[in-house]
Amino acid sequence: MIQFKKILKDLRQQHGLSQAQLAEKIGYSQNHISKIEAGILNPSIKFLEKLFNTLNIEATSFFSELTHQSQDPQTNALKADILHKLSYFDTQQLTLINQMIDLLHTQFNSSQSKPTQ
Numbered sequence: 001m002i003q004f005k006k007i008l009k010d011l012r013q014q015h016g017l018s019q020a021q022l023a024e025k026i027g028y029s030q031n032h033i034s035k036i037e038a039g040i041l042n043p044s045i046k047f048l049e050k051l052f053n054t055l056n057i058e059a060t061s062f063f064s065e066l067t068h069q070s071q072d073p074q075t076n077a078l079k080a081d082i083l084h085k086l087s088y089f090d091t092q093q094l095t096l097i098n099q100m101i102d103l104l105h106t107q108f109n110s111s112q113s114k115p116t117q
Contacts, residue, residue, distance in 0.1 A: 005039040008051075012037075015055055026050040 012022050012033075019037070023030040027050060035041040043051070052059050089097065 004043055005037050008033070008043070009037045011051070011055060011057070022051075022054075025054045 012019065015022075017025070019033040020030045023033045026047070028047065032041070032047075036043055036047075048059070051057070052062065086094065086097070
């Protein structure tokens with residue numbers, strides 16, 4: 001099951017908002033935000049819709065990121081840092097970066113599949 005508590009807190013802090021400020025922006029109580037961040041409640045679809053609209057977040061990228069979360073905090077931090085840095089590139093540059101990643105992935109997979117001698 002997806003744990004929203006840390007994700008909501010991280011998103012809120014990335015946008016420089018307190019629980020009270022976020023609650024006011026999306027029309028929920030601070031207590032509601034606090035309960036989600038404490039893991040007592042999971043957000044409703046309506047809550048997520050208001051959150052995404054208010055913070056200008058695409059639902060597809062949000063849930064894509066969730067599915068790629070690792071149990072290792074260092075790995076998650078590296079992924080977040082890479083995603084942040086990618087936001088500075090234009091489409092042409094991102095296409096080149098994607099091709100480079102594909103080459104690295106192919107090279108890594110082929111070296112992993114070679115039999116050891």
